[in-house]
Amino acid sequence: MDCWHCGTQLIWGGDQDVYEEEDENFDMVTNLSCPKCESYVEVWHRWRPPEKPYKTVSKPSRNGRQRDMDAL
Numbered sequence: 001m002d003c004w005h006c007g008t009q010l011i012w013g014g015d016q017d018v019y020e021e022e023d024e025n026f027d028m029v030t031n032l033s034c035p036k037c038e039s040y041v042e043v044w045h046r047w048r049p050p051e052k053p054y055k056t057v058s059k060p061s062r063n064g065r066q067r068d069m070d071a072l
């Protein structure tokens, strides 16, 4: 990534975890610095809640149950 001010390639300083107590909307912050004009840049990574890994299962319908009873 290039510096906003002078266009020089920024130096990656490190990634830090952002905890919920600090900010609930972001989970990581990357800091970068410019070797030429000494600008300091932070990139805050947006956190999103994980999607449910499974589908909700609907209850069996009354019609389905009646069909099972008839089959007996």
Ligand SMILES: [Zn+2]
Binding pocket: 003, 004, 005, 006, 007, 008, 034, 035, 036, 037, 038, 039
């Ligand atoms: Zn710069």
